Amino acid sequence: MTELANDCPGRAVVELDRATALELLATVPVGRVVFSRNALPAIRPVNHIVEEDGLVIVRTRLASRLTSAVHANSGVVVAYQADEIDPHLRTGWSVVVTGLARTITDPTRIARYERLLHSWADGIMDTVIEIEPALVSGIRLVDKVA
DSSP states (O other): OEEEOOSSTTEEEEEOOHHHHHHHHTTOSEEEEEEEETTEEEEEEEEEEEOTTSOEEEEEOTTSHHHHHHHTSSSEEEEEEEEEEETTTTEEEEEEEEEEEEEOOOHHHHHHHHHHOOOSSSSOOOEEEEEEEEEEEEEEEEEOOO
């Protein structure tokens, strides 16, 4: 982990290594997926799980814009971001995973993820997408050591 400069008195920004970033990502249930929609960035909140190999798994609707973007290409580059920040203490962390998103078609894997991932919104979530983490970055806001 590397400490970065920070204008916030009493806080330090520490860069996270890949393993730590993925471990933190796995501790929260919701993040934001960033994808291209009509050549512009689009962001959607989704719940996720992180597999042991680092794959980020999300479920969505076949009719969603995210699913359309992924189906249009055999693999589309997306970013996935999640964090846990305490606005009062001004501490916490943020992680970004960038990689190829692909629709999962294996029925055994789909059934497993349907058991593990439940939508927070009404509607049928009939598509499972995996994001392969090519780039993983993260920071932690911590108290400065005197």
